[in-house]
Amino acid sequence: MTEQEIRKAIGALLAKHAAALAGIRVMLFGSRARGEAHERSDFDIGLLGPRPVPAALLAKLQDELESVPTLIRFDVVDLGRVSADFRDAALDEAEVLLE
Numbered sequence: 001m002t003e004q005e006i007r008k009a010i011g012a013l014l015a016k017h018a019a020a021l022a023g024i025r026v027m028l029f030g031s032r033a034r035g036e037a038h039e040r041s042d043f044d045i046g047l048l049g050p051r052p053v054p055a056a057l058l059a060k061l062q063d064e065l066e067s068v069p070t071l072i073r074f075d076v077v078d079l080g081r082v083s084a085d086f087r088d089a090a091l092d093e094a095e096v097l098l099e
Contacts, residue, residue, distance in 0.1 A: 001070045003032075006043065009068045013061065014098045020057055024049035027079075027094035034093050042073040045097070046090050053078040 001009070014026055030044035031037040045065075047053045058076055065074035079087045 001068070003037075006068060006070055006072065010043070010045070010065070010097065013064055017057070017061065018098070021047075021098060024053060024098075025096060026098040027090070027096050029090040029094045033095040040072060042075055044075050044077065044090075046077050046079040046094065048079040048087075048091075052080050 010028075014021065025048045027033070027046045027048070028043065029046050031041045032043055043065075045061075047058070047061075058078060062074065062076045065076065068074070077090075079090055082090075
């Protein structure tokens with residue numbers, strides 16, 4: 001799959017779970033958001049809401065992303081549960097996918 005096809009698959013997955021993601025901002029961060037990715041770079045997807053994102057939702061998104069037919073990895077992270085330094089760095093470079 002091309003990067004465009006993978007991004008389209010991510011968008012479709014987010015649309016499918018739009019109700020569960022209400023009030024949660026979903027962002028791409030890391031090398032893909034910075035435009036520094038190479039062919040095998042993973043997709044770092046951060047979620048940030050007013051409360052911690054339910055573990056079941058994180059697991060469901062991770063599982064469904066892993067079914068995308070590509071060898072590229074996906075990392076789904078609740079940015080509300082990481083250190084402030086990590087969160088700030090991710091937010092500085094983030095590309096919003098869903099708000």
